[in-house]
Amino acid sequence: AQTVTQSQPEMSVQEAETVTLSCTYDTSESDYYLFWYKQPPSRQMILVIRQEAYKQQNATENRFSVNFQKAAKSFSLKISDSQLGDAAMYFCAHGGATNKLIFGTGTLLAVQP
């Protein structure tokens, strides 16, 4: 069975600073995807970044990047130049061949002005 663990229930960062959100996972699948989703107060799930497990290169999307350590089953999200609009709940998720996602418990990120 797949599991996703986020050990940081809450994090805080100063505006313009960098913050890293942690995620570890366990899976029995050889081909899978890892995701970071942002959920603002509107509750709409917004895809932040996606990583294919077969790719060694870490995914990046503008100010968002990941540190994917496959052997350690670690998938952390780094947010650079944090902005007030980045404040939200962030979920790490694992997806396999069926596209069903298993989510971590989430990290609530606060951005201080």
Next chain:
Amino acid sequence: GAVVSQHPSWVICKSGTSVKIECRSLDFQATTMFWYRQFPKQSLMLMATSNEGSKATYEQGVEKDKFLINHASLTLSTLTVTSAHPEDSSFYICSASPGQGAGTGELFFGEGSRLTVL
């Protein structure tokens, strides 16, 4: 990007009644849709996988007779909460994968539906 729409976004019902929530893929065909449930300040828990033209696959612990799922077309899946009780109050979210998207990690989320059972 692709759009998935849920309706209603918010519903209040009396205990004992049934409520239907719709999930539509507006600009692509979705052979597979997923239903999640999210309690306040908690994570999304997968309830079931909805397959077009066949029975849904439910996750362990989810009551099939309580949460009826129908995926009658390639663009519509419905979740019916039968004989709703206050403990069924939650936020229900669907996601959908394009027909060719299996195994690609490509899926899209609806806006969610908040159910309150009085």
